[in-house]
Amino acid sequence: MELDRRLLLAHCAAHALSVVAGLLVVVPMALNGSAFKGRCALFSSGYWRTEERAELTEPPQELSRLVVQQWGPLAACQFVTFVGIFTVLYGAAQGWRCLFYLHGRHDDTLFSSFLTVLLSVCVLFLSGGASVILSLGFSSWCDTVTDANTRPYSCAESQSVPLYLDVNTSSFFTELSLAQASLWGVTALWLAQSILAFLRLYHSHSQHMGGPWLHRDKEFLLGQSPTESISSSSPRPPATPTIFI
Template identity: 80%
Template sequence: MELDRRLLLAHCTAHALSIVAGLLVVVPMALNGSAFKGRCALFSTGYWRTETRTEITGQPGDVSHLVIQQWGPPAACQFATFVGIFTVLYGAAQGWRCLFYLHGRHDDTLFSSFLTVLLSVCVLFLSGGASVILSLGLVSWCDTVTDDNTRPHSCAESQTVPLYLDVNTSSFYTDLNLAQVSLWCVTMLWLIQSILAFLRLYHSHSQHMSGPCRPREKEMLLGHSPSESRSPSPPHPAATPTLLV
């Protein structure tokens, strides 16, 4: 297929940005999972309790600490991580293909362009679902940490407040919020990739349909029809002599 450099360059840029955005999803989620010892903070339920315990601080007095009733489902965190990993791997593979096509000055076939559109649309819905799950899960965790906004600190400030859990909560909001923003960026990039893939499919279809018609259009512009150019011209009848009286 004839190459459209503008579409291909735009697609290469989208793939490069998707690699960066995917890494900004995977790395914070991995750091949060390591800090929480493999537990998922999304959709976790708990409550605050105030009691006098010297075991918590080592000093007598009233201490407020967070009690986790149930940690969130691991699939909620794993789904977002999976979308990020797939985006990085797919962006790297497709970015290499784009560079190969730019060097070879050709584009995908019609069938390959159709598969690219189908895959982009499917992953668009997956990344959108993962973004919604991550956002709702973070809101649920923030409600638990702030006791439905009744605590004197916000969700962002809660990572600097001792929660007295058996996990490291010193950067949970930074990690999860960065992963949330990056995952929404991944969703937007998948939307852009779906549009660009459809435009490349339309371009390939146009090239495929207009290819056989070009010789015929050239002959029509020259004033000759294909049938006339193929069939030999009929012989001229011989002139009959006339008798002069």
């Protein structure tokens, strides 16, 4: 298999994996947003408060509940979701183009390959930033839920502990941890796509420069101009005899 087809096939596989990873970011974030009634758990701040709960037949009992002072900014969750949606749409479109190029046995132009490299690098930085935001925001929410790790349970176990909030917290750790791992996977795939796009650009540029200019470069290296080679290679007409009278 030729090098350009191998690079194109690897790029197709990276696009297909990016679609799957992007869906694993979008779906958990959408479920978490629905469970939290449109609020963002990332970077939320709060504290635990102990209250006495009076029963009719039992003595008063102490009840600990989480009080959220301020929910996280919606822009953090929306940015993470946007990166996931863009990855799914872009991966699907580019995957279709890769299959079309594999079937037609041709590749992008140099300008299109350059734009692909530029776009891949830009989205790589965006996905990396979104991964950092999601990781830091998730860690901040876990510190709030576990009261800076002073509670007798971990962040994973806290989703089965009643927090007495007006939102559904029964699966927040599963959703956010899945979105976090998938988003870091998306970042790794964008890095792979950037490298593959650069290799395809370099290979296309080498083929473009090595085609019409290869023969001319060889002639210049041999110290012979193209016009001289043409004139030397063309046959000379036979000399006619001269008759003196």
